[in-house]
Amino acid sequence: MDTFSKSDPICVLYTQGIGNKEWREFGRTEVIENTLNPEFVRKFILDYFFEERQNLRFDLRMEKPLYINEWRLCFVFNRGIPGKKCGNIIVKAEEMGNCRESVMMQFCGNKLDKKDFFGKSDPFLVFYRSNEDGTFTICHKTEVVKNTLNPVWQAFKIPVRALCNGDYDRTIKIECYDWERDGSHDFIGEFSTSYRELSRGQSQFNVYEVINPKKKGKKKKYLNSGTVNTTSPFYIWLCCSIIVPCYYCPIIYHYCTCFPGNPAQPTSLHYMSPYQMNAYAMALKAVGEIIQDYDSDKMFPALGFGAKLPPDGRVSHEFALNGNPQNPYCAGIDGVMEAYYQSLKSVCLYGPTNFSPVINHVARYAASVNDGSQYFVLLIITDGVISDMAQTKESIVNASCLPMSIIIVGVGPAEFDAMIELDGDEVRISSRGRYAERDIVQFVPFRDYIDRTGNHILSMARLAKDVLAEIPDQFLSYMRTRGIKPLPAPPPYTPPGYPTQI
DSSP: OOSSSOOOOEEEEEEEOSSSOOEEEEEEOOOOOSOSSOOOOOOOOOOOOTTSOOOEEEEEESSSEEEEEEEETTEEEEOOBTTBOOOOOOOOOOOOOOOOOEEEEOEEEESOOOOOSSSOOOEEEEEEEEOTTSOEEEEEEOOOOOSOSSOBOOOEEEEHHHHHTTOTTSEEEEEEEEOOTTSOOEEEEEEEEEHHHHTTOSSGGGEEEOBOHHHHHHOTTOOOSOEEEEOSOOEEEOOOOOOOOOOOOOEEEEEEEEOOSOTTSTTSTTOOOSSSOOHHHHHHHHHHHHHGGGSSSOEEEEEEESEEETTTTEEESSEETTSOTTOOEEEHHHHHHHHHHHHHHHSEEOOOOOSHHHHHHHHHHHHTOOSSSOEEEEEEEEOSOOSOHHHHHHHHHHHTTSSEEEEEEEOSSOOOHHHHHHHOSSSOOEETTEEOSSOOEEEEEGGGGOOTTOOHHHHHHHHHHHHTTTHHHHHHHHHHHTTOOOOOOOOOOOOTTSOOOO
């Protein structure tokens, strides 16, 4: 950190490997000199995979690392320096439109306000793209033109998706400042436009009044703080624009497992080894850790089927793992794991294995929601033995018109022919002559994803990637067939102590 001035920060982004958890540098922003509140122009464009856990790390550096932030999806976690508050990093993310255009443009100013006491002004422009939540994100900054009220800035090339994400009518805000060495740049004024307006090129339509709202509010005769206009023809490369809708709704995750074998015996698939997780636990953790971040409250109902319950030994195919039938919800995946381990100590595993009760259980919840505000995902972990095939097929056909998906993970060495039939990838599942409205089942055998070197982290990552691959399409197919439009974006994150953005 600087002794006689502020800091010169730079942000470095790291991504984490799936198998070895190694952090690798993905990219760096520009250095912003002499400021404690940097707004970085350079953006990072990453491929997003619903079915993977993509850990990102942001290092904010000066002369030495000041603090580190780890970020997943839309959450910000400060690790910082122990005992010292280092500020906040605000990360904004938006799905990129499939827009391949780039544009070359140039601006000039005319009769801008004089800000320097012994000279004129040292003006530069800052461009902001409007976000879906109404906030603005910096996307370009021109160079500083020294000591002039009539600057001509250099022409620059910028991707259209950086300006407006392919939405030609999205607002672009442009601010004009007088550069100061100490970083406290003087605000000259601002104006708004759009890509569609800018694309008209040099014309009378692209002369913008630079307005300082404070001056306008104080002075009755105030007109403007100068004008800015485009000065060169508008050049465009590669044209394609698609805006992909984004739905904001919680995904309600249900977990169910069947209970074959004696968990005290090493031959059981439920065996609780002191050295490693069993196959059921690994499948649960692999899928649950990914999908839990799409649930609003991270409270998950966890059910078991195929066991005798205390105290009377009643056989159940739909019981709460936490022992509370009135409230089967567990806090996070760790809570589900704990309930699973505790249930192994209290119930007596017993057949047969029936799927239809738990499918109907989740379907009852899903049937009560038809406005797109919730979507349900049922995870079933089983050894492959199914006793109520006809009833299960009927339950799936009935559930295919509801906002839900079913994930089935097969563990152990059994044959999974019945599960493959339920998947319905090749032949749409049917019951009593009635076909499922859409494919809502995804089945995978865990053994196909086990790493031969014994790397369980890699095995779990491979499983989650495949088992969750169909969820986005199943989710969108339900929304589209029901004509449900995306909901407004949630409000932007505001760190504690910061003013709320309006």
